[in-house]
Amino acid sequence: MSMKGRFPILRTLQYLGQGDIVFKESVKVMTVNYNTHGELGEGARKFVFFNIPQIQYKNPWVQIMMFKNMTPTPFLRFYLDSGEQVLVDVETKSNKEIMEHIKKILGKNEETLEREEQEKKQLSHPAHFGPRKYCLRECICEVEGQVPCPGLVPLPREMTGKYKAALKASAQD
Incomplete structure (x- = not known):
C-alpha cells in the first residue's frame, strides 16, 4: 500500500x-x-x-x-x-x-x-507440517537428516522410480 x-x-x-x-x-x-x-x-x-x-x-x-x-x-x-x-x-x-x-x-x-496465545503456540508444534500460516515447517525435507526434496536436490539414481521399474523389467526378462 x-x-x-x-x-x-x-x-x-x-x-x-x-x-x-x-x-x-x-x-x-x-x-x-x-x-x-x-x-x-x-x-x-x-x-x-x-x-x-x-x-x-x-x-x-x-x-x-x-x-x-x-x-x-x-x-x-x-x-x-x-x-x-x-x-x-x-x-x-x-x-x-x-x-x-x-x-x-x-x-x-x-x-x-x-492462555489463548499458549494454545496457539501448541498448535504450531515442530512435528506438524503444512502451510507456514499454521505450521513451522512446510515439508519433511526441512528437518535435519531427512532426504531433501527432489525439486531442490536430485535424488540418487537408485531411489528414482524409473530406475526401480527398469530393474524389475530386467529381472523378469
Missing part, C-alpha cells in the same frame, strides 16, 4: 497490530454515534480516526457501524449475542479514556489472552 494520503501510517500492519482491545466472543456489533463538530465530541472523533481501525483489525468478527451527526451526545452501543445492549457515554472523554473503559468492561483480560 502506498504511503499517500492523510496519516498513511495508520494503515500499516504494525500500527493496526498495536491495538490492545480484543473483545470477548459475546460482542457481535459495535455502533459509534458521534458528531463531526463541537467541543464535547472531540474524544469520540479521535477515537473513530485513530482507534477504530485497530479494533477492526484485532476483532474481525465484530461488525462496526458509524453514525455521524445523528445524536446530540456521542456514545457507543455494543450488542451482545445474548440480546443485551451495553451503552457507553463518551461525551467528555478523550480517546485514551474511551479505550481504557471499553477494555475494562468488554475486553478480554491479560490472562485469557496469554
Whole structure:
C-alpha cells in the first residue's frame, strides 16, 4: 500500500497490530454515534480516526457501524449475542479514556489472552507440517537428516522410480 494520503501510517500492519482491545466472543456489533463538530465530541472523533481501525483489525468478527451527526451526545452501543445492549457515554472523554473503559468492561483480560496465545503456540508444534500460516515447517525435507526434496536436490539414481521399474523389467526378462 502506498504511503499517500492523510496519516498513511495508520494503515500499516504494525500500527493496526498495536491495538490492545480484543473483545470477548459475546460482542457481535459495535455502533459509534458521534458528531463531526463541537467541543464535547472531540474524544469520540479521535477515537473513530485513530482507534477504530485497530479494533477492526484485532476483532474481525465484530461488525462496526458509524453514525455521524445523528445524536446530540456521542456514545457507543455494543450488542451482545445474548440480546443485551451495553451503552457507553463518551461525551467528555478523550480517546485514551474511551479505550481504557471499553477494555475494562468488554475486553478480554491479560490472562485469557496469554492462555489463548499458549494454545496457539501448541498448535504450531515442530512435528506438524503444512502451510507456514499454521505450521513451522512446510515439508519433511526441512528437518535435519531427512532426504531433501527432489525439486531442490536430485535424488540418487537408485531411489528414482524409473530406475526401480527398469530393474524389475530386467529381472523378469
